[in-house]
Ligand SMILES: Nc1ncnc2c1ncn2[C@@H]1O[C@H](COP(=O)(O)OP(=O)(O)O)[C@@H](O)[C@H]1O
């Protein structure tokens with residue numbers, strides 16, 4: 184069967200993942216359509232990071248299926264490079280390459296992985312710098328940038344590969360409160376441009392505003408999910424209600 | 432120039448301070464020869480010990496248990512034995528086990544001469560330390576930085592050459608600096624197997640001229656200058672590679 188963009192962009196079915204004897208994901212399923220923004224929320228240790236790291240094969244998993252544009256991630260013959268061209272990821276700790284300037288960080292993957300021409304890549308990178316509103320910071324090293332600026336470089340670095348889906352793992356959790364908004368604005372811009380996004384976040388207001396669908400995970404299962412309005416205002420499961428009560 | 436040389440002859444005649452390698456062209460040639468032999472031996476050993484360090488650090492992370500054991504055996508052996516004994520071991524024991532070749536005058540001579548054995552022995556000696564130095568550098572590269580590169584689709588080799596190594600070098604540089612300085616000083620051991628390096632040539636000169644005191648002063652100064660140049664070079668390299676917000 185050939186994947187078309189009326190099928191889910193990412194389709195997760197009955198995903199089970201253990202680290203040794205510790206079962207972290209106990210049968211998680213969700214579908215994300217093209218252009219959708221979904222948010223995963225839940226207590227720390229509930230397996231949110233593990234879940235999204237399975238999507239780009241940074242983690243392997245024991246059973247279940249993840250299809251990215253119809254391609255099975257659990258296939259032993261999976262071409263990880265092909266998968267990672269489609270799926271971009273931004274981490275909580277930015278993880279920029281400290282020995283490269285902002286623009287070099289952005290240019291590295293297109294040059295070394297896609298083997299694109301230097302002039303084209305440089306043009307692309309300058310465009311992305313502009314998009315994440317970091318003009319003037321092209322030649323700064325990560326160590327010379329604030330957390331929020333570094334995180335926006337990380338987003339641009341990921342976008343430079345022209346992915347179809349973006350994964351965000353608590354990307355504002357390490358930031359000072361005053362810089363959280365600049366990063367959220369960048370993600371908001373992306374969502375408005377129609378980028379498919381899977382976000383793990385504790386920013387409830389932001390989730391409510393940008394998400395098409397919210398998933399609440401606890402101890403490796405999805406306890407409850409729904410569109411923001413129903414999820415936030417009419418949560419049914421006591422665990423969800425307790426969590427929302429603590430965080431809001 | 433001749434006047435300069437003559438001045439030292441006069442110095443000798445009037446004060447008894449005898450520096451024949453300055454006024455006597457035969458001794459001058461010997462000293463120059465020794466000096467350049469020391470430089471040559473140092474450069475060859477620096478080069479190969481660094482290569483051994485890089486390859487060794489890579490082999491230490493090998494998935495094969497026996498490769499790792501072999502590397503550890505090598506490191507322990509060369510770190511925990513005196514370099515002079517190692518040099519003798521190569522020059523007398525290993526050399527005698529190898530076939531000989533005709534010397535063109537009807538006799539037989541060893542395949543490798545003193546210089547080659549000194550280069551091999553000292554490279555392995557310093558290389559053993561370099562392996563450990565590079566390995567600790569590699570271990571200091573955060574796993575999360577490597578993961579970010581994986582998520583962008585970098586291949587293992589690209590990650591090693593473009594991320595791990597450039598960062599590991601920066602961490603390793605101070606210790607490497609130290610070890611390479613030691614290596615240059617240790618090249619004087621080649622004297623023991625009659626490699627005509629600086630100490631050896633100085634010995635020839637003081638045997639002929641009975642000017643041990645002057646030669647000792649001179650040697651000390653030249654090595655001080657030689658090591659000084661190396662330290663200066665390494666320090667400026669360290670400064671050049673220094674990154675804002677990375678490492679110590
Ligand atoms: N590499 C790993 N090895 C062992 N256990 C892990 C590993 N990564 C995560 N875990 C465990 O899996 C559980 C879920 O972790 P994680 O997915 O990071 O949760 P969350 O992102 O929701 O806070 C935690 O108990 C954590 O300790």
Ligand SMILES: [Mg+2]
Pocket residue numbers: 231232233352353
């Ligand atoms: Mg997490």
